[in-house]
Amino acid sequence: MKVIKTVKLFIGGEFPRTESGRSYSFNKSGTDEQYARLCQASRKDFRNSVENSKKSQPGWASKTAFLRSQILYRMAEMTEGKRVEFVDLFKNALGKSDSEANKMVDEAIDTFVYYSGFCDKYQQVMGAVNPVSGPFHNFTTPEATGVVTLIEADEFNFARLVDNICAILVGGNSVVTILGKGCPAVLAPLAEVFKTSDLPGGVVNLLTGDLDEIKGFIGNHMEVRAISFQNERTDVYHELRIASIDNMKRMIPRREKERSLDLILDFVEAKTVWHPIGV
């Protein structure tokens, strides 16, 4: 008899069940047949994730760009190592063919590799030494925004999910991800990728659950500095856009492109430093 894996949450580098003790059934695409039981994350799970995210963010941002780059590359390696598991999931849960499922993994791996290479370059591409009119050394560098909440699309696209997470990680931010309805079971293998890539615990948190339940606690959370809203629901986008004004969260609307510098820059702040030149 087959042992069925329970999909738990990924918070602070650990795999807890939801504190609420609730779960829901994730069925195979287009059927009533259960693929796995998933945790239904609560408000407290979200808050615990933000807390962990906040604690781990400065350490992640202060790692050298080269090290961040290597850790993202490691994610590509670990995804390759778990290819069979991902393919199995996409075939069984989503009804993909073998080649389709493999292609999904290929694209996700390529996305990890793409962003890995940007960790030590976006600063040079979008930083600046500014020629001010006076004897000053003046330069602008990008810095992490802080804790970002990513609200994933309901339509599942593995490479896009990886893209959305990496665009946040590259700049030294940490992320709390609310997975979409399409394939929340991806949490299990994906969390293991992050867990085994030398990424500090808490930098990536993955939650499954009901967006309608959690959405009310995201916009007004004062430690969340930005929201990447990749879900299709425009009503929730506008609701969060208004709710996020209290601490002036950066609200990043759904985008259609992938693997792009501007996606990284959505989650950085430009810091400009002046210093006089002279004796």
Added chain:
Amino acid sequence: MTKKKATKKKVTKSTAKKKKTSKKKTTRTTSTHKLKPGMVFEYDPAPESSAVVSIKKKYELFIDGAWVAPESGKYLNNENPATEESLGKFAIGNEKDIDKAVKAARKAYEGEWGKMSGKDRGKYLFRIARILQERAREFAVLETLDGGKPIKESRDVDIPLAAAHFFYNAGWADKLEYVYPGKDVKSIGVCGQIIPWNFPLLMAAWKIAPALACGNTVVLKPAEQTPLTALLLAEVCQEAGLPKGVVNIVTGEGPTGAALVDHKDVNKVAFTGSTDIGKLIAKNIGHTNKKLTLELGGKSANIIFADAAIDQAIEGIINGIYFNQGHVCCAGSRLLVEESVHDIVVKKLKKRMSSLRVGDPMDKNTDIGAINHKEQLVKIKEMVAQAKKGGADFHQADVKVPRKGYYHAPCFFDNCSTSDMIVRDEVFGPVLSIMTFRTPEEAIVKANDTQYGLAAGIWSEKGSKVHQVAGGLKAGVIWANTYNKFDPTSPFGGYKESGFGREGGRHGLLPYLEVK
């Protein structure tokens, strides 16, 4: 700026002690009187002439390249805060006026301006920059009359920088493919821009120049306290032959701004002003997909380490908080002094403050002019009165202040604690709060202990420490061993609740472009 420092130094020596005004005449007739030790030199008035400007009785709205009367038929009185004298009336634009202006901007965007080459757009902006330079005196005098800032600041800072912003951005207009490496960019459309009263022309330049360089058209609402230089800028646009509708200027109060923000055909809103209003605007457009940049309030820390060049740091503190009467969003309003040098810093600061000249903004020797308008003076006084009850040590410079007009002598609160209202809330006036720290780590924690994140100052002769602290501060602009420096090539803007987006430099173009 250098000129300012030079004159200040002279004063430190000559007017260390006050109150001997009666000797003024004696000291001037140098041929017959000998100089005696301890004699005090008073500055004679050195007023700038206002003859270069003519204030109209009535100012209309600038829409679609023409001056038009407001639909409401309503006008508001404008006042010189230094003298409380009238500066004519200006029009109050309402929803209909805003609609006309947005339509004109849309027409220009879809038409001539939108189709124009970057090269030609740039040439118009270069023209505007040149005309601003040529009419600099006129603008400086008008700015000072309208807003009460010292003529030496409007003459040496506001106007030259405004012209420089147009000049800098002009050059970008035909080089937009270099803004975002590897990406194509395009303009956004009609921009609704709302600016504050503290740097009226400069803020107009910060808003209009990058928007136009990127190919957008604008509807600008100046602050109701200081509409005159923006309206004169409209004249400059006419003089430059700028196609009609590209720049529209609609004066008015809050409702005029709200109408602009709410207008359906505005693609992007840019606002500089208070955090409260910024949040209101953000809320108003929350249900839309309008783009938004906000440059809001601040409570910037100015950190003095024991190993700083203390005398330079004192000048930095003065410039940080008392520049433009403290009406500066990035003012260094929280002074953090390393404990071991606290006493000497405060002693020197008091001495330096006593030599500041507060008074007629039109006087070329004036350091601190008039508070921009009456309501702001009332607000500052209320906050000072409230802070006095809080237990911090209050000190106000013993300087003469004119009886007529709105003035507030520079002051500070010493031995504040991080929870004090005067430490947490933006005053937007010449009021400094002082706290101490022991280690760089503590300085960083205290500096970051605010919802704002606009700017910060660091004073230390140790380079590695400066860079460490600069890295730890959550602020968009860090001035190390200097303060309140601005340049069109240098991005400006804040973290956290100080807003989002940058103005100036290559980064300042991004909010006015869409990346394809």
